[in-house]
Amino acid sequence: MSEDAPSLFASLYAQICSVSAMVLRRFRRSKVVATASLTCAFVLICIFSLRMEHPSTVGATKARAVVEVVTDSAPKVIPVTPNKKKSSRTAKPQPSLSRVVITESFRKAIPQNSAFWNRKQHALLKQLDSAGILLGNDTAGQSPCSALSLELLKTNIQDFSSYPPLYQDFLQGMDCRDPPILIDQPEKCSLRDGARWQPFLLLAIKSIPRNFERRQAVRDTWGREASYEGGLQVRTVFLLGTSSPGDPNLGELLRFEAQHFGDLLQWDFRDSFYNLTLKENAFLGWASNRCPHAAFIFKGDDDVFMNPKAMIQYLRSLDPVKASKLYMGQVVAQATPFRDSKSKYYVPHTFYDGPYPTYAGGGGFVFSGSLLRPLHLLSHHIASFPIDDVYTGMCFQALGIAPEGHPGFQTFDIRELDRENACAHKGLFLVHQRTPQQVIQLWKHMHSPLLTC
Numbered sequence: 438m439s440e441d442a443p444s445l446f447a448s449l450y451a452q453i454c455s456v457s458a459m460v461l462r463r464f465r466r467s468k469v470v471a472t473a474s475l476t477c478a479f480v481l482i483c484i485f486s487l488r489m490e491h492p493s494t495v496g497a498t499k500a501r502a503v504v505e506v507v508t509d510s511a512p513k514v515i516p517v518t519p520n521k522k523k524s525s526r527t528a529k530p531q532p533s534l535s536r537v538v539i540t541e542s543f544r545k546a547i548p549q550n551s552a553f554w555n556r557k558q559h560a561l562l563k564q565l566d567s568a569g570i571l572l573g574n575d576t577a578g579q580s581p582c583s584a585l586s587l588e589l590l591k592t593n594i595q596d597f598s599s600y601p602p603l604y605q606d607f608l609q610g611m612d613c614r615d616p617p618i619l620i621d622q623p624e625k626c627s628l629r630d631g632a633r634w635q636p637f638l639l640l641a642i643k644s645i646p647r648n649f650e651r652r653q654a655v656r657d658t659w660g661r662e663a664s665y666e667g668g669l670q671v672r673t674v675f676l677l678g679t680s681s682p683g684d685p686n687l688g689e690l691l692r693f694e695a696q697h698f699g700d701l702l703q704w705d706f707r708d709s710f711y712n713l714t715l716k717e718n719a720f721l722g723w724a725s726n727r728c729p730h731a732a733f734i735f736k737g738d739d740d741v742f743m744n745p746k747a748m749i750q751y752l753r754s755l756d757p758v759k760a761s762k763l764y765m766g767q768v769v770a771q772a773t774p775f776r777d778s779k780s781k782y783y784v785p786h787t788f789y790d791g792p793y794p795t796y797a798g799g800g801g802f803v804f805s806g807s808l809l810r811p812l813h814l815l816s817h818h819i820a821s822f823p824i825d826d827v828y829t830g831m832c833f834q835a836l837g838i839a840p841e842g843h844p845g846f847q848t849f850d851i852r853e854l855d856r857e858n859a860c861a862h863k864g865l866f867l868v869h870q871r872t873p874q875q876v877i878q879l880w881k882h883m884h885s886p887l888l889t890c
Contacts, residue, residue, distance in 0.1 A: 539565065539818065543794075543835040552790035553594050558820040565818050582613030582706070594787050601778065604823065607711035608788075611821040614718050619679070620695045620703040625672055626728035635730035637669035638749060639806070641720055644675045644739040645708045646687045649694065651739040654873035656698065658880035659743045667753070671745055672728075673700050676716050678708030710781055713799075713825035721813040729809060733763070736829075737801030741869045742876050744883075747845065748803065748866045763805040764833050766797030767849065768842035769826075782824060789822070796830025797840040800848030800869035804833075811836055859883045860890035 539562065547558055590608055591597045597605070626636060640660055644652055652675055660673045680687055695701035704719045706712055717736075724734065733752055737743060755763065772793040774784035815832050822828040833840065845866035855861035857875075859882035862868065871879065882888060 538837075539815065539835045540837040542837070543831070546791070546794060546834070548791045550790050552786065552788060554789040554820055554822065555791065556593075561818050561820055582610060582616050584609040585612060596785070596787055600785060600788075601783070603709050603711050604783070604785075606707065606709070607821075607823050610706065610712070610715065613706065613715055613821075614817055615722050616704040616706045616715065616719055618702070618719070618723070619705050620677075620691065620701050621723075621727075622674060622695075622699060622702060623727060625674060625699075626731060635670075635732065636672040636728070637665075637732045638671045638735060638745065638752070638803075639724065639728055639731040639733070640671065640673040640735045640737070640743075640745075641724070642673065642675050642737055642739050643713065643716060644677055646677055646680045646691055646703075647684065648739055649690075650873045652694075654876045655739060656700070658876055659745055662700075665746065665749050669749055669753070671749075672731075674702050675700055675739070676720050677701060677703040678706045678712060678716060679703070681707060681709070711823040714821050714823065714828045717825050717829060718813075718816050718821075721809065721816055725809050725813045729806075731806040731809075732760075733803055734806055734809065735801065735803045736799075737867065738799070738869065740871060741801050741848075741867050742862070742871045742879055743801060743867045744845075744862065744865055747864060751843075751845070751866070752803070761805050761807050762838050763803065763841070764797060764808070764838050765804070765841045765843050765846070766802030767800075767846040768795060768840045769793075769798055769830075770795045772796075772827075784823065793827050794830040794834040795840055796826050796833070798846070798848035798869075799826030799829070801846060801867040802826075802829075802840075803866075808836070808838070859885075859888055863890055 544562060547555055549555065549559060585608065587597075587609070590605075594600075594608075597608070600608070626639070642652075642655060642660065655675075656673070662670075662672050664670055677691070691701060691703060695703075702720070702723060704716070706715055706719075708716075720736075724731070735743070735748070752760070752763075774789060774793065775782040776786065777783060778785075812832050815835050819828070819831055819835060822831065830840065843866065845864065847865060847867060848869045850856070850868055850870065851861065851865075856868075857879070859879060862879060862883060
């Protein structure tokens with residue numbers, strides 16, 4: 438109750454008593470009327486006292502407005518679809534907590550030595566074991582992507598100065614997990630017609646800002662959003678970072694492209710080969726929030742040729758148990774780091790020392806949508822690695838899921854003799870690499886009524 442409440446209470450009480458006295462004098466012979474007046478006075482006093490003890494609905498509305506203003510102060514997101522009405526709840530959401538066990542096979546596969554990544558990963562495991570939980574994706578975006586200091590890196594990596602510049606950039610940002618999103622597609626997998634709507638297959642295609650021609654070739658062919666046999670829906674998003682400082686500013690063009698096609702996702706980090714792992718983490722966070730009910734996720738490059746019809750037919754044939762734990766592609770086994778500093782796959786001894794897990798090639802692979810949230814949870818406890826498909830293999834190994842090979846995935850391409858043969862591609866899921874012109878030509882021939890295989 439406020440400080441002015443007692444005086445207001447006394448004033449109101451005096452006025453009511455005065456009115457009641459007047460009523461009694463005027464209607465001395467009517468005890469009923471007098472009794473009614475006193476009763477009304479008592480009720481008014483009770484109501485007033487209750488309203489003084491509890492905030493008014495107007496006050497609650499003002500409190501909600503303040504909360505909404507604070508929320509709107511977050512980094513702006515380019516709206517590409519109409520915004521829905523904001524929730525009126527004022528309570529700050531609490532992070533959800535989940536318990537996901539990191540397998541012993543992953544723990545034992547990491548040698549304990551002086552390499553920077555190895556030390557960092559064992560420290561993360563120790564931290565996780567002491568906490569016993571994995572933070573949920575409700576925490577995404579709440580902590581800034583602060584860079585590791587050069588002093589810290591030079592202290593822990595003796596030859597850090599000899600690393601290539603892009604490698605040094607990766608190391609400075611390797612603790613970043615949830616970069617700010619610049620272009621979003623919040624309605625890509627939202628409710629439709631009042632019912633839960635979900636794509637059967639979500640195509641998540643890695644691209645870079647300047648690769649418009651590749652994206653358009655994908656949109657015109659295998660990445661076209663469509664409904665396949667049985668009403669199974671396919672939806673597409675392209676995953677982008679930002680251009681390098683020396684490149685032309687394509688921001689306005691990207692915003693127009695996003696609004697026109699409704700399929701671009703862009704985050705605020707430098708798009709480079711070594712930052713593909715950051716792009717992977719950003720996508721896992723986005724998909725866990727925006728598209729959690731997708732049955733399957735396809736991750737691939739923008740220079741592959743993919744056969745959605747063949748892939749969907751295969752995925753439909755899986756039994757539910759196998760489908761729920763699927764991680765499939767062209768499997769790479771018993772691989773080790775490249776130590777040649779001229780290779781883009783270069784991994785210095787002082788950064789990582791040990792074998793690679795068995796993984797699916799990053800040109801294109803598919804996994805179960807039910808694994809989105811567990812993978813996102815785990816990604817916060819697996820130290821970032823500069824080779825994205827190796828990192829993805831680490832996350833699946835930590836989850837206890839081994840990659841499954843399938844001959845339909847040809848991420849290292851097929852024999853040169855068959856590369857323009859439409860019939861040779863009919864039973865394949867994916868081939869890598871193809872130019873935009875080759876993709877369009879191959880798609881046209883595969884779907885021609887004149888083709889006889």
